[in-house]
Amino acid sequence: MNERTIMVDLAGIGLGPFNLSLAALADGVKGLSSAFFERRASVAWHAGLTFSDAVLQTSPLKDLVTPVCPTSPWSFLNYLVENGRFFDFMAARFDTVSRQEFSDYLAWAADGLGSTHLDAGVEEADFVDGQFRLRFANRPDCFCRALAVGTGHEPMVPPSVTTGPDCFHASQYLVIKPNIAGRRIAVIGGGQSGAEIVLHLLQQDYDRSPASLSWFSRRDGFWTLQEGGLVDQFFTPDYLAAYRTMAPDLQARALASQKFASDGLTPSTADGIYRLLYQRRHLHGRHDVSLFPGREVVRVQSSGHGRTVVSETANGERETSQADLVILATGYRPAIPSCLDPLAERLALEPDGALALGDRYRALWDGPDANPIYGLNQGRRSYGVIDPQLSMAAWRSAVILNDFAGRRVYDLGETEERPMVAWQRQAGDTGWQPRMNGSVTSTDSQLTAWPTRGPSRRRPQSAALS
Secondary structure (H helix, E strand, O other): OOOOOEEEEEEEEOOOHHHHHHHHHHOOOOOOOEEEEOOOOOOOOOHHHOOOOOEOOOOOOOOOOOOOOOOOOOOHHHHHHHOOOHHHHHHHOOOOOEHHHHHHHHHHHHHHOOOEEOOOOEEEEEEEOOEEEEEEOOOOOEEEEEEEEOOOOEEOOOOOEOOEOOEEEHHHHHHHOOOOOOOEEEEEOOOHHHHHHHHHHHOOOHHHOOOEEEEEOOOOOOOEOOOOOOHHHHHOHHHHHHHHOOOHHHHHHHHHHOHHHHOOEOHHHHHHHHHHHHHHHHHOOOOOEEEEOOOEEEEEEEEOOEEEEEEEOOOOOEEEEEEOEEEEOOOEEOOOOHHHHHHHHHEOEOOOOOEOEOHHHEEOEOOOOOOOEEEOOOOHHHHOOOOOOHHHHHHHHHHHHHHHHOOOOOOOOOOOOOOOOOOOOOOHHHOOOOOOOOOOOOOOOOOOEOOOOOOOOOOOOOOOOO
């Protein structure tokens, strides 16, 4: 170790909203030093899909900190106040906040926190002499006692598809800014990202409009989100505690049944598309948009003039469609950053490639319990539909900080004596007993690899409990 080496208690790899939440809640906690590293030179959330009219699918009060620390200086409300727009925002009577403004809020927090480091890509993470060592190409090594992996998921491109200038993932749409005027365009994917791109294409003026538009969805319909107070009970600590006690087959069934609680189209987007389709067909006499639900795209191949999209119906019938431009709104998949390669043989993985997580978001690995690796947005199977959503980001961060500090740094919002929804069997005449430590119960998991040994700059936050 040389004199330029950085030494902290907790280091984070990646600075998306989940690790940024952890950094914001760690700020000002007595006795805890932290550093969070991001390879990009700036923080921009879904930059390739930040349309001017795209909005969050959840309340802005479910921000980086508010659910567990509403007095934190890193709240969305404080962002509005410090930027002199609180009264203007309130007067606008928004139902929710735009994705563009929320992305700006995240960048504001990342710029203000003293523990965040941009343009600081971790090249290699290893475990040496009881500590993690992070190596960089352009800065001193960092040694830490614990890691938080928050690098997010990677775009999923079907294995049969070769990308190029005329075929790319939706996450790059606004980065590439493709020429769409007079071109035949195919959008593959019936989720929110695909819908937002379709809406954007339909909104173009006549001289910038595509010659034709084909929208393919593997789903049997263009389903909207299931919303409302009762549905939102899935996004609570009470439901998470119940989910963690389920057997793996029941967890899989629950995930399938809750798909459209987190992965459907927002009603405003779906309604906007339908109205534009109606106007296009019945008022303008244009029949150049085709919707193809229940299609599995099996191949996208180059042809003499653009691309040929080969799809298959539920009955096994093959169809072909011609396109000049193919946009893959095919979602994302878990990914372990390559910087963790030195630890790869020591980590347990889920079948989908995600880190296998135990209690309190600890990754299962063969190192000491005193040196945890926390996985953020790695636990959809082990923690349910909640895990990839913003709704529980601050709560998860608080669970991690309580665990790492070995004390109750944050109150986790224990419920009243009886919860509104009785997800679990209640304890007879003695009544339901509230959880007091925020821990969750682990379940068995089918893993692709097992450890070789048993897994053993601003004011401080006033709401942190010392």
